[in-house]
Amino acid sequence: MRILLTNDDGINAPGLASLERIARSLSDDVWIVAPETDQSGLAHSLTLSEPLRLRELDDKKFALRGTPTDCVIMAIRKVLDRKPDLVLSGVNAGANMADDVTYSGTVAGAIEGTVHGVRSFALSQAYSYEAGAPIPWHVAEALAPDLLKKLSTIDLPPGTFLNLNFPNCEPEEVQGIDVTSQGKLDFGLSVEERQDGRSLPYFWLRFGDRKGNFRAGTDIHALREKKISVTPLKLDMTDYAVQDMVAAALADGDAV
Numbered sequence: 001m002r003i004l005l006t007n008d009d010g011i012n013a014p015g016l017a018s019l020e021r022i023a024r025s026l027s028d029d030v031w032i033v034a035p036e037t038d039q040s041g042l043a044h045s046l047t048l049s050e051p052l053r054l055r056e057l058d059d060k061k062f063a064l065r066g067t068p069t070d071c072v073i074m075a076i077r078k079v080l081d082r083k084p085d086l087v088l089s090g091v092n093a094g095a096n097m098a099d100d101v102t103y104s105g106t107v108a109g110a111i112e113g114t115v116h117g118v119r120s121f122a123l124s125q126a127y128s129y130e131a132g133a134p135i136p137w138h139v140a141e142a143l144a145p146d147l148l149k150k151l152s153t154i155d156l157p158p159g160t161f162l163n164l165n166f167p168n169c170e171p172e173e174v175q176g177i178d179v180t181s182q183g184k185l186d187f188g189l190s191v192e193e194r195q196d197g198r199s200l201p202y203f204w205l206r207f208g209d210r211k212g213n214f215r216a217g218t219d220i221h222a223l224r225e226k227k228i229s230v231t232p233l234k235l236d237m238t239d240y241a242v243q244d245m246v247a248a249a250l251a252d253g254d255a256v
Helices: 014-024 068-079 099-102 105-115 135-152 219-224 240-251
Strands: 002-006 028-034 054-059 061-065 085-093 117-124 160-166 177-179 189-194 199-208 228-234
Touching: 002 014, 002 068, 014 028, 014 085, 014 117, 014 135, 028 068, 028 219, 061 068, 068 105, 085 105, 085 135, 099 219, 105 117, 105 160, 117 135, 135 228, 160 219, 219 228
Parallel strands: 002 028, 002 085, 028 061, 085 117, 117 160, 177 228
Antiparallel strands: 054 061, 160 228, 189 199
């Protein structure tokens, strides 16, 4: 099995090193094409106004000055001589759940793999955002290999990929696996204003305390219960339930 790895935290991120160890427990044919720098929060974005610079670091390991989406495109269209059998994106520093999947570059790596018709999974490791809190990479490393073996046997429909989140606890404390839906969190960013050395204003987006829908069956609830969350996501964002409503509204009155 040929496995392609990418991430959004950058080529030197410890989560990517964890993902490589996970992948090598499944296959000897592991390729890495990851961003040269941190690309967190860039979602499913392309680099169109600047050139993509590719740098070979080692055998089957490349850094790209671009986004996670760029990385998967370059890997499949340029670097590899054939498509991979599996795309793994991560392991992200912090959970990617609820509304946050729309911002996530980690999820975007799995999206782009899915666009190319390759089975794709996003992996993220939850941790406490308190200053100095360690990220328990060993949880994903211990539990992901067996989980990926099982999930790789599923015949996923075209356009569907899996989003995996590992809880912030020791591996032996994990209470199982939940197949989940996306939860709902309130907007988690505030705008913090500061001043530079010339007293000119600049701004940081800052994470804060978040409230949300913690009902059973959601990814948020699973992580709170120390469970691994596996959420099937799909590329087709059409709201089919609303189609008839919109059509009915347009059918009433004069046509535009």
